[in-house]
Amino acid sequence: MNKPATIKQVRAFVVRGGGADYHDQGGGHWIDDHIATPMSRYPQYRQSRQSFGINVLGTLVVEIEASDGTVGFAVTTGGEPAAYIVEKHLARFLEGAPVTEIEKIWDQMYFSTQYYGRKGLVVNALSGVDLALWDLNGKLRNEPVYHMLGGAVRDELQFYATGARPDLAQKLGFIGGKMPLHHGPAEGAEGFRKNLEELASMRAKVGPDFWLMFDCWMSLELNYAIRLAQAAHEYDLKWIEEALSPDDYWGYAELKKQAPRGMLVTTGEHEATRWGFRMLLEMGCCDIIQPDVGWCGGMTELIKISALADARGALVIPHGSSVYSYHFVITRHNSPFAEFLMMAPKADRVVPMFNPLLLEEPVPVNGRLKASELDRPGFGVRLNPDCPLHRPYTH
Numbered sequence: 058m059n060k061p062a063t064i065k066q067v068r069a070f071v072v073r074g075g076g077a078d079y080h081d082q083g084g085g086h087w088i089d090d091h092i093a094t095p096m097s098r099y100p101q102y103r104q105s106r107q108s109f110g111i112n113v114l115g116t117l118v119v120e121i122e123a124s125d126g127t128v129g130f131a132v133t134t135g136g137e138p139a140a141y142i143v144e145k146h147l148a149r150f151l152e153g154a155p156v157t158e159i160e161k162i163w164d165q166m167y168f169s170t171q172y173y174g175r176k177g178l179v180v181n182a183l184s185g186v187d188l189a190l191w192d193l194n195g196k197l198r199n200e201p202v203y204h205m206l207g208g209a210v211r212d213e214l215q216f217y218a219t220g221a222r223p224d225l226a227q228k229l230g231f232i233g234g235k236m237p238l239h240h241g242p243a244e245g246a247e248g249f250r251k252n253l254e255e256l257a258s259m260r261a262k263v264g265p266d267f268w269l270m271f272d273c274w275m276s277l278e279l280n281y282a283i284r285l286a287q288a289a290h291e292y293d294l295k296w297i298e299e300a301l302s303p304d305d306y307w308g309y310a311e312l313k314k315q316a317p318r319g320m321l322v323t324t325g326e327h328e329a330t331r332w333g334f335r336m337l338l339e340m341g342c343c344d345i346i347q348p349d350v351g352w353c354g355g356m357t358e359l360i361k362i363s364a365l366a367d368a369r370g371a372l373v374i375p376h377g378s379s380v381y382s383y384h385f386v387i388t389r390h391n392s393p394f395a396e397f398l399m400m401a402p403k404a405d406r407v408v409p410m411f412n413p414l415l416l417e418e419p420v421p422v423n424g425r426l427k428a429s430e431l432d433r434p435g436f437g438v439r440l441n442p443d444c445p446l447h448r449p450y451t452h
């Protein structure tokens with residue numbers, strides 16, 4: 058049997074404007090229009106999330122070149138600081154190693170950075186390296202990543218859409234629409250009323266059966282979240298997402314107890330590793346966990362997180378991360394649908410989620426994507442040569 062190729066070089070690049078840091082958009086985009094956040098308590102940071110720096114990092118692109126010249130890559134959120142961590146810290150555990158040592162490399166990347174990492178930027182960087190390694194292995198084996206994960210359990214993916222216009226998402230064939238919550242506790246009773254009015258108005262547009270969800274992006278405190286969930290029940294809100302700080306496991310456990318019967322509590326897009334998700338699951342924080350595969354520890358960690366959830370009957374609906382989540386969701390029974398983020402400025406048409414960075418990035422058609430659309434080696438996408446990459450550090 059042939060010996061596996063070895064890793065020749067790891068390279069980290071940054072690029073601005075959309076891409077994996079999908080909050081990095083131009084003006085007038087729904088994704089930066091008075092969306093409630095933990096910073097909404099400060100009026101000067103209420104209208105725009107970019108005003109407090111939601112897009113300060115930018116996209117990280119990780120390339121891994123094998124000894125035979127094959128190059129795997131992946132993209133995530135992290136920008137220059139993540140590039141520094143990849144080049145100056147993580148690369149040493151890959152270069153010279155066989156490309157197949159995915160588990161060992163993950164273990165060394167995680168435990169060598171544990172003293173300053175564990176969640177956030179460091180695990181974003183680690184996730185980008187891990188995803189690039191899965192892409193490289195798929196290319197060397199001439200297999201799509203989902204085949205390496207055990208193969209499809211269904212013929213197609215179905216999607217709900219995240220964006221300001223669930224009514225348009227319904228017409229585009231999506232199974233539901235997740236709306237950003239626009240008003241936080243600092244806007245008092247008037248903001249609370251406006252939130253409900255938006256939901257009531259959207260329910261009137263979409264009818265009784267189309268899923269409607271609120272994405273609260275960590276903006277609420279427990280009492281407000283409980284009151285909002287209870288008031289929203291009248292309009293059949295399907296789930297209330299990321300209502301509280303990711304660290305408030307106790308608050309989530311209480312919210313789940315107090316939420317109306319039948320309403321789901323979801324969270325996890327800013328959680329990381331099997332240990333973080335074990336906390337969410339064992340403390341009874343939510344019905345659905347939503348890890349982002351580009352932020353939670355990569356594909357190698359998502360496999361472990363998903364098994365924990367499956368053992369407890371919890372669903373795993375990864376936060377929107379384009380092909381990196383599609384290749385996973387299609388392979389798991391407890392991931393029955395996927396998220397698609399509407400990246401068109403008015404949320405009125407389907408454009409690739411990481412637009413314009415990836416060529417051949419598949420998108421849902423009529424809210425669905427056939428497994429066969431993923432049948433290209435690795436994650437099946439290419440970097441757009443029109444997007445200038447910059448390598449800020451070397452090693």
Ligand SMILES: C[C@H](O)[C@H](O)[C@@H](O)[C@@H](O)C(=O)O
Pocket residue numbers: 088092219220236237272274326376377396398
């Ligand atoms: C729409 C939300 O405010 C975020 O922008 C979104 O990225 C994330 O929370 C999601 O669940 O898609």
Ligand SMILES: [Mg+2]
Pocket residue numbers: 272274298299326
């Ligand atoms: Mg969310």
